[in-house]
Amino acid sequence: MAAFRTDTLVVSGVYQTNQGEYDEDLVFIPLRSARTLFDYSTEATSLDVAVDSGFSIPQVVDGISSRLGDGYIVADRLKQQESSFRMIEIEKWITFLMLLFVLVMASFNILSTMSMLIIEKEDNMRILTSLGASRGMLRRIFLEEGMLIAVMGGIIGVAIGVVLCLLQQHFGLISLGGDPSQMSIDHYPCRLSLTDVLVTSAVVLVIGFFSGMVSSRSLPRLDR
Known part of the structure; x- marks a missing residue:
């Protein structure tokens, strides 16, 4: 034991x-005791830098890296917890794919609604055909009808989702379990992203377009 440095704390x-890499191997001790155990005087394995509000973290990282040179590693919070944030990103996209599957299944309601509408409007389509309307014009009518249904539903759904995200982001409606005094945050973290809103809106438009196109292709044969 004389070959090892020891201390009593x-x-x-x-x-x-609930993360093994921290719960099993991480201990916080006073700086003086750490320097004694590692035989350090002023050396350090890492330094934490807090960035004031109003400054861009990527710009701060680039500035520090350019000043220190290649002999040092400058990592922001994402790079320090890369594995954890990667799992969160994977979980996010898996949830998105699951909701996309639900949305695709719900699009069959548009198909059934449009099919019933085509059956009900068959006499009207015959009249339009007699007046000179082409088959392409009739298909375009039902295509736009399907797009209108999808767009209106998408606008309402995205608006509700944005409102709920903003409420959670600013007021923390959904809280996390556990003792709030032992946690850095006591509510489920949420941040509204414009990219996510645009991707969701684009998916709704694509599904609505294909739903309208499929339903418009099911027009019956109409004789003038």
Whole structure:
């Protein structure tokens, strides 16, 4: 034991994050004790830098990297917790794919509604055909009808989703379990992203277009 540096410390608190890499191997001790155990005077393995509000973190990272050179690694929070954030990103896209599947299944309601509408309007389509309307014109009518249904539903759904995200982001309606005094945040984190809104809107438009196109292709044969 004489070959090892030892120290006696009093445990003042135990924290659990449910992540093995922290719960099993991480201990916070006073800086003086750490320097004694590692035989450090002024050396350090890492330094934490807090960025004031109003500054861009990527620009700060680039500035520090250019000043320190290639001998140092400058990592923001995303790079420091790369595995955790990658899992969150994967979970996000899996949830998106699941909701996309639900949306595709719901699009069959548009197909059934349009099919019933085509059957009900068959006499009207015969009249329009007698007046000179082409088959392409009739298909375009039902295509636009299907797009209108999808767009209106998409606008309402995206608006409700944006409102709920903003409420959660600013007021924390959904809280996390556990003791709030032992947690840095006590509500489910949420941040509204314009890219996510645009992607969701684009998916709704694409599904609405294909729904209208499929329903418009099912027009019956009309004789003048």
